Amino acid sequence: MAEKKEFQAESRRLLDLMINSIYTHKEIFLRELISNASDAIDKYYHWALEHHEEPGDLGIRIELDETNRTLTISDNGIGMTKEELEENLGTIAKSGTLAFKEELKKQDKDQSDIIGQFGVGFYSAFMVADEVTVYTRAAGSEEAWEWKSQGADGYEIEACDKEERGTMLVLHLKADDDQEDYSQYLQSYRVQDLVKKYSDYIRYPIRMTVETTQEVDGETRTVPEEKTLNSMVPLWKRPKAEVTEEELSTFYKQHFFDFTDPMKTIFFNVEGNVDFTALLYIPSRVPDGFYSQDYKPGLQLYSRGVFIMDHCEELLPPYLRFVKGLVDSQDLSLNISREMLQHDHQLRLIKNRIERKVLNELGAMLAKDREQYEKFWKNFGLDIKFGIYSSFGADRDKLENLLLFYTTDGGKPVTLQEFVSAMPEDQKDIYYVSAKDTEAAAKLPVVKSLQKKGYQALILTAEVDEFVMQTLGQYKDHPFTNASSADLDLQSEEEKEQLEKTSEENKDLLSFMKEALPEVSEVRLSARLADDPVMLVAGNGLSFEMEKVYAAMAA
Ligand code: ADP
Ligand code: MG
Numbered sequence: 001m002a003e004k005k006e007f008q009a010e011s012r013r014l015l016d017l018m019i020n021s022i023y024t025h026k027e028i029f030l031r032e033l034i035s036n037a038s039d040a041i042d043k044y045y046h047w048a049l050e051h052h053e054e055p056g057d058l059g060i061r062i063e064l065d066e067t068n069r070t071l072t073i074s075d076n077g078i079g080m081t082k083e084e085l086e087e088n089l090g091t092i093a094k095s096g097t098l099a100f101k102e103e104l105k106k107q108d109k110d111q112s113d114i115i116g117q118f119g120v121g122f123y124s125a126f127m128v129a130d131e132v133t134v135y136t137r138a139a140g141s142e143e144a145w146e147w148k149s150q151g152a153d154g155y156e157i158e159a160c161d162k163e164e165r166g167t168m169l170v171l172h173l174k175a176d177d178d179q180e181d182y183s184q185y186l187q188s189y190r191v192q193d194l195v196k197k198y199s200d201y202i203r204y205p206i207r208m209t210v211e212t213t214q215e216v217d218g219e220t221r222t223v224p225e226e227k228t229l230n231s232m233v234p235l236w237k238r239p240k241a242e243v244t245e246e247e248l249s250t251f252y253k254q255h256f257f258d259f260t261d262p263m264k265t266i267f268f269n270v271e272g273n274v275d276f277t278a279l280l281y282i283p284s285r286v287p288d289g290f291y292s293q294d295y296k297p298g299l300q301l302y303s304r305g306v307f308i309m310d311h312c313e314e315l316l317p318p319y320l321r322f323v324k325g326l327v328d329s330q331d332l333s334l335n336i337s338r339e340m341l342q343h344d345h346q347l348r349l350i351k352n353r354i355e356r357k358v359l360n361e362l363g364a365m366l367a368k369d370r371e372q373y374e375k376f377w378k379n380f381g382l383d384i385k386f387g388i389y390s391s392f393g394a395d396r397d398k399l400e401n402l403l404l405f406y407t408t409d410g411g412k413p414v415t416l417q418e419f420v421s422a423m424p425e426d427q428k429d430i431y432y433v434s435a436k437d438t439e440a441a442a443k444l445p446v447v448k449s450l451q452k453k454g455y456q457a458l459i460l461t462a463e464v465d466e467f468v469m470q471t472l473g474q475y476k477d478h479p480f481t482n483a484s485s486a487d488l489d490l491q492s493e494e495e496k497e498q499l500e501k502t503s504e505e506n507k508d509l510l511s512f513m514k515e516a517l518p519e520v521s522e523v524r525l526s527a528r529l530a531d532d533p534v535m536l537v538a539g540n541g542l543s544f545e546m547e548k549v550y551a552a553m554a555a
Contacts, residue, residue, distance in 0.1 A: 002148075003158065007090055011090065015126055031254075036122060037167070038204055040077025044077045044165070045307075047139050057076075059206070061073070061075075064185075064188060079141070081145075082143070089122060090155065128173055128174060133148045133170040134146070135162050135167070137162045137164065138165070144161060191208065191229075192227075203305055209224045234302075234305050236326065237328070252265070258324075264372075276327055276350050281324045282322065282362075297321035299311075301328075315347065315351050317355050319387030374413065388400065388403075401415065405419065408441060429479050431483040441457075441461075446483045457483050503524060
């Protein structure tokens, strides 16, 4: 007995979009389904290791049936239980599809354009098929299930017979119309091309029976031949010179659920104490949910091309949580557990190399492409600052040179090096002021008195900024000094004498004011004020801004 179910509302919207898609690159459906099959085999591989089962010959099969207009993709991966079928194919809960959905909400985007940029997953089958049937049997399960849908009306689930573990997808292709030739996906040569184009690096063989012409006893005959369509070399295992920027970008978008090209791709090999290949990406936008609890940092970990785990946090220092990518190392065991990772010496070496490489690349970006770096800084500058106050010694030197600050001169953000180089010779300290934004900073009385001397100050607007200043203490022998805290010692000797004299003359007035203002600890004359009549200054401890941070933390 088949159970009838409706798609969850969001899935339905996405489906409608796929069914009515006028998108010209419908061919990507094959890439999506093959990538799902490959993921499923990865999952099975790990399941087999855990269950001490011999994984056997793992692979994907494509079959074409022109008469029945079907394209079939089978895998011997992990399969799905009945619950998983409903959950995975009936609702949108998956990261890639979810991000896609978010993007669709933004009205100004051309919908057809986004489809191509995304990993849109299983539902893309409905771009080319008017009916999709899924037969599946989960690893370790005795039951098999059939899921069938013609799209928007919902789907049916019922028990079925399936001898082998894994999933088989049967796509009944739409009839050709004026706009679209769907029959092309029944042509062997066309499907072979598509596999080569999009799925060549899939690590498992994608096999198909192909008609080939052969000479048999002096006669030319067509005979069926079993053929593996993909080269199975993962992208990152190919010689670097052969891999194009575009391939790297496409790979990024597909694997790390972004729809924009990465800002920077860092692809490198390390040999020596530890051998590994890393393919890293700096996103060009802040990832979805980056500031939420659900954001999962870390890199994918592979051993000799075989997937071990996602979001391996041991490969990146926490402050580089915005970096996406993967690491492949032959030095790791396949069934390494999460607990073991924390103590793994190799992994620590890899992490250090990655940190160094990323910082070098950022330094190079800062030096060579300022505009791009400023974009990076806007997105992830806060993380670099976090890096400063969470790291030690040697790392700090590299990190401090990556900092950018707005200053009271009102121009573009500058590095500490640039700031120091622009200081007048008599300025020893690097002054900073904390304010809500650059405009508020410009209005501070102390800024005006600094400027009267020809000095500028860094403007700190983020809560972590003062921690950063305190952690660093100084930059190239120039101490960081909070311009708003007491004694700046900006006056000349004469000015000081003059001030002392005036204070003495007005002693009574000052002590009267102190009595009238019980909240302040001292009232005194100041030479720091340029145009303003009075200012409040903090003592030598925390600045007012820092007190606010502490108050917020305690709340
Ligand atoms: P994504 O691949 O981004 O997770 P998809 O829409 O492509 O999203 O697939 C949804 C889910 O359906 C997958 O996460 C997986 O759990 C399940 N799935 C799809 N295809 C297969 C398959 N061939 N074998 C097992 N599970 C599958
Ligand atoms: Mg998928």
